[in-house]
Amino acid sequence: KPRLILVLGDQLTDSLAGLRAADPARDIVVMAEVMAESTAVPHHPQKIALVLTAMRKFARQLTEQGYAVAYSRLDDPETGPSLPTEILRRAAEYSSDQLVVTTPGDWRLLQELEAVPLTVTMLPDDRFICAAEVFTAWAAERKQLRMEWFYRDMRRRTGLLMDGEQPIGGQWNFDPENRKAAKPDMLRPKPLRFTPDADTEAVLDLVETRFASHFGKLRPFHWPTDRTQALQALDHFISHSLPRFGDEQDAMLTDDPFLSHSLLSPCINLGLLSPLEVCQRAEAEYHAGRAPLNAVEGFIRQIIGWREYMRGIWALNGPEYPTWNALQHKAKLPAVYWGGKTKMACMKASVAQTRDLAYAHHIQRLMITGNFALLAGIDPAFVHEWYLAVYIDAFEWVEAPNTIGMSQFACGGQLGSKPYVSSGAYIDRMSDYCGSCAYKVKDRTGPDACPFNLLYWQFLDRHRDRFAKNPRMAQMYRTWDKMAETHRATVLAEAEDLLAALHSGAAI
C-alpha cells in the first residue's frame, strides 16, 4: 500500500525529512490548499498568495523529480475544508492507511494531524540547526535561558565566524555598534523585488476573490516564490545590503521601510533557503573583505541565535504557550492595529507599512506596535493573533515566542528579565517619526504629550511589584520616584484618560 507523505506550505524543501523517507515509486506526496489553514487567523492576502504560489511551484518541481503528487487546489470543489478531511479523502482514494508528516511548527495543526485516524509517523523537522530535544536538554541545565549563551554554543557547533575555539574579532557580539540612527539616502540599495509570473498572477486572482475581507493590500506583490528567486534575493542582499546591515539594524524611517534588512525571513521560513546556507554566504563576504564584521556577525546572530532559539522556546513551552499572560493584561486590540485612525506618526507608519507590504522590520514590530500593545495592557493572545495574521513570515513557532515571550513579557521573564518597553525618547532617537507627529515627544504631560511617555511611566507604576526589585530596572523606578508627586499624579491620570479613550474606540 502507498503511504501518504504530507508536505505543508512551509515545508517546501526537497531534502525535507518526509521526502527523504518517501519511496517515489510507491508513495503519494499530499499537498493541499485548504480554507481552514488560510482562515485560522485572517492572514494577510500577500501571505496567503505567497504560500499558495510557492506550494504550486514546489509541487510541480516534485512531479518533475519523479514523485507522485496529489495536489488539492483551493478552488477545486472536491477539496475538503481542512487538512484532516483532505488527508482522509486521499487515503480513501489511494487505499492508504499510513501518513508520514514532518512535524509542523504550529501546535494546533500538530495535534490535529496526530489525531488523524491513520497510522501517523511524525518525523522531526531537521531543517533547524538545533533539534528540539537538544534545546530542551540545554534549557534543562539552566536557570536562565539567555539567548547569548545559546548563540555562543551555536557558533561553536556551526563553526561560523570562529577561529578555533575563539570568536573571530575577539568578541562574540557587536551589538553596541549596531544601534545607529539612519538618514534617508537615495543611494541606499533596495531589496530585489520580483514581477509576478503566470503562476503568481493566477494565485493573486484567486486570493483577490476569496480573501477580500482580510486586512492588507494584495497588490503590488513582489515576493520571491520559488527557490531560484529566493537564491536571487539572497545574492542581491549579500552583495548590496549586507555591508550596511549592522549599522542600520535598529533604525526606522517613515519613507524607507526596508533600510538594509534582508527580507529573507519568508524564504527561510517556507524552506526555500536553508538557515545555514544563508549564514555561510554572509560569512564568506566577511572573509572576502566585502562586508564588515559587525554587519556579518549581527546578521548571523539573528539566524543561528534568535531564530533557532525562538524555535527551541516554542517547542519547549507546548501548546498552551500562546495563551500565557504573566502580566494579566486584559484589553482588546485597538482599531489602530487594523488601520484605524491615529495621530501617532510611529503607529500610523508601522501599521500602514504592514497593511501595504505585509512587512515591518524587527524594531518596528518590537518597539512600536509591540511596545504600544504592552504599555496599553492588551491581552497577549490578541497581540499574538495579530502578528500571526499580518506578517508575510509569520508561523506560530517563530511568531509566538517573539510576541508572547520577547515582546509582551507574557512568559514572565523566561526570555529576558526586562520587558521591551520605552518612552518616546527611544523612538525619537532611532527614527524620523516624531518630527511629523501631532504629539510632542518632549512633552511628558498635557494635551500634546507623546502617548509613549504617559503610558511608559504608568506601566512601570502599575507593575511596580513585579519590576521594582529588578536590578536592570531599579534606575527607572528611582527616576520615577524622584519626580514631584503632583507630576506623577498628572501622568497617571492622563495615562488613564488616554487608555480609556483608546479602549472606547477613539482615535488617539
Ligand code: FAD
Ligand atoms: P533581517 O533583519 O534581515 O534579519 C535576518 C534574518 O534573521 C531574518 O530573515 C530572520 O530569519 C532572522 N531573524 C531576525 N530576528 C529574528 C527573531 N527575533 N526571531 C527569529 N528570527 C529572526 N520573524 C519571523 O520570521 N516570523 C514572525 O512571525 C515574526 N514575528 C515577530 C513578532 C514580533 C512581535 C517581533 C518583535 C519579531 C518577530 N519576528 C518574526 C522577528 C523579526 O522581526 C523578523 O524575523 C524580521 O523582521 C524579518 O525580516 P528580515 O528578513 O528583513 O530580517
Ligand code: SF4
Ligand atoms: Fe510616536 Fe510619540 Fe514620536 Fe509621536 S511623538 S511619533 S507618538 S514616539
